[in-house]
Amino acid sequence: MIVRADTRFVVLLAGLAVACLLADTAAANPFGVARPDPSVAVQSGPLAGLFGWIAAKQSEFYRALSGLVAAFRTDPGAGWALAGLSFLYGLFHAAGPGHGKVVITSYLVATGETMRRGIVLSFAAAFVQALTAIAMVTVLTVILRATSIAMTQATGFVEIASYALIALIGARLVYGKSLALIAKMPVGSPQTVAAGAPGHGHHHHHHGHGPDCGCGHDHAPDPASLGGPFSLKRAWTAVLAVGIRPCTGALVVLVFAFSQGVYAVGVASTLAMAVGTGLAVAILAALAVGARGFAARLADDGAGWAAVGLQTVELLAALAVCAFGLLMLGGALQAGL
Amino acid sequence: MYLKSVRKSVLAGAAVAAGTIVSAGGAGAHPHVWVDSRSDILFNADGAISGIRHAWTFDEMFSAYAIQGLDEDNDGKLTREELQPLAQVNVESLNEFDYFTYLGVIGVDEVYGVFRDPVDYWLDYDGTKLTLHFTLPLTEPFDPKQGLTAIEVYDPTFFVDFQLAETDTALLVDAPSGCRLDIERAEGFDTATANLLSQFPADVRELPPEILELTEGNANTIKVVCE
Numbered sequence A: 001m002i003v004r005a006d007t008r009f010v011v012l013l014a015g016l017a018v019a020c021l022l023a024d025t026a027a028a029n030p031f032g033v034a035r036p037d038p039s040v041a042v043q044s045g046p047l048a049g050l051f052g053w054i055a056a057k058q059s060e061f062y063r064a065l066s067g068l069v070a071a072f073r074t075d076p077g078a079g080w081a082l083a084g085l086s087f088l089y090g091l092f093h094a095a096g097p098g099h100g101k102v103v104i105t106s107y108l109v110a111t112g113e114t115m116r117r118g119i120v121l122s123f124a125a126a127f128v129q130a131l132t133a134i135a136m137v138t139v140l141t142v143i144l145r146a147t148s149i150a151m152t153q154a155t156g157f158v159e160i161a162s163y164a165l166i167a168l169i170g171a172r173l174v175y176g177k178s179l180a181l182i183a184k185m186p187v188g189s190p191q192t193v194a195a196g197a198p199g200h201g202h203h204h205h206h207h208g209h210g211p212d213c214g215c216g217h218d219h220a221p222d223p224a225s226l227g228g229p230f231s232l233k234r235a236w237t238a239v240l241a242v243g244i245r246p247c248t249g250a251l252v253v254l255v256f257a258f259s260q261g262v263y264a265v266g267v268a269s270t271l272a273m274a275v276g277t278g279l280a281v282a283i284l285a286a287l288a289v290g291a292r293g294f295a296a297r298l299a300d301d302g303a304g305w306a307a308v309g310l311q312t313v314e315l316l317a318a319l320a321v322c323a324f325g326l327l328m329l330g331g332a333l334q335a336g337l
Numbered sequence B: 001m002y003l004k005s006v007r008k009s010v011l012a013g014a015a016v017a018a019g020t021i022v023s024a025g026g027a028g029a030h031p032h033v034w035v036d037s038r039s040d041i042l043f044n045a046d047g048a049i050s051g052i053r054h055a056w057t058f059d060e061m062f063s064a065y066a067i068q069g070l071d072e073d074n075d076g077k078l079t080r081e082e083l084q085p086l087a088q089v090n091v092e093s094l095n096e097f098d099y100f101t102y103l104g105v106i107g108v109d110e111v112y113g114v115f116r117d118p119v120d121y122w123l124d125y126d127g128t129k130l131t132l133h134f135t136l137p138l139t140e141p142f143d144p145k146q147g148l149t150a151i152e153v154y155d156p157t158f159f160v161d162f163q164l165a166e167t168d169t170a171l172l173v174d175a176p177s178g179c180r181l182d183i184e185r186a187e188g189f190d191t192a193t194a195n196l197l198s199q200f201p202a203d204v205r206e207l208p209p210e211i212l213e214l215t216e217g218n219a220n221t222i223k224v225v226c227e
């Protein structure tokens, strides 16, 4: 019991430490309108150059978009170029966690979804995000003729709702995962655990790993993931949590298209961006799910400690979802409406 | 950048460390807003700089976003009155960013001007672009003869891409004779630095000192030379 209390405390403390450390990212805009897409990452290491190049391209595409939207008025032939550019902007721009990259991939790792579902969820989140942007601009700008100031406030509201939901989903995952891990810890020696493994003819990574996994066949449901066919249904909460925060880039392009009298072009561009964003997130999600699947196979066939390791990874992923939600929520609250 | 930024970098350190924990890779900062900047350097009767009057012209896309819903009488024109609430929001938000304006003596960290809240702020719209006008008074007049004085206009985090305007870039207003301007445009970042900066989240306002050093030579610098 002491072990259990200790672990819980450590988990809680780690969560809080991460949350506090991260809470300082305000998402204000220097000119007070159009909240920027938040991001929390600074890249270093071998991939820094690649990410820098991506950022530079993204900026280039974004600037070129305005020219093409304006050009469409006189030359509808610009439509294809616009669609292509929007797709590329979405693809390159998705590197920012405003597009749920962190949340979706961590969520998939924590819940052990399949590759196919991971890809579906990535695209779903991107499209929900595009639809939110379209809905917001249609209602606020086109119908209500709201000001940019009101629009920025509205974006602030949905941002806060989005991050609060992400934090809640993360907290729920952390709770479930830590219970699972704690239940795992005291179960005998590595040998005992390993002994159960050879008889294991099926793979586990398709369902939420219960506390028993790798050590017998008592498949009690993991409190955080009820596993099986219901997981996709549950995953929609994650999709919505990520998706209700519209992309600032899309908002600006939509409003600009409306101001140029070619609103439909803005809508098409936003949807093309979503395809690009979905693809980028899906690639990352597939990589994460693939890595996790590999770990799960090791855990299934191998030593019991591998299973503990896998559950630790799941717990860390759950913590990442929670910490991300708290960090962004803190930033959004600090930035105010 | 010749003037040392007076900002703290502690927060940036935390944010950077935190960001590295949470996320692998991200592209946030990269310019989102492009600004053409013009500045008037205002002098008092004693020959000291008393403030700076900026006119910042925003890019078309940002302008279109910012003006939405502000044409209250629907006459297709935006008057100064209609734009005033936006101007207010602009200058209030800029406060947190030090108005992207730094005044000091080149090479001396301790000698710099401190600005008060902006006065006389307003916006005008030419049909495609918005221009924000505002005056930043100094809390204490700044004697340009105490060293090689310069004004820098730039966003160290590169969220806003400031360019010095081609014409009327900077003017001396009521300056004593013997004063002139020497304008140095930002050369633009070399690829490596641009890449590095572009990776900072749009919302991180405090860069670590070693990063700030990298941006040396990339500020838009208006030198005020008084003999």
Ligand SMILES: [Zn+2]
Pocket (backbone or CB within 6 Å): A200, A204, A213, A214, A216, A217
């Ligand atoms: Zn089993």
Ligand SMILES: [Zn+2]
Pocket (backbone or CB within 6 Å): A037, A093, A096, A098, A099, A246, A247, A248, A249, A250
């Ligand atoms: Zn975005």
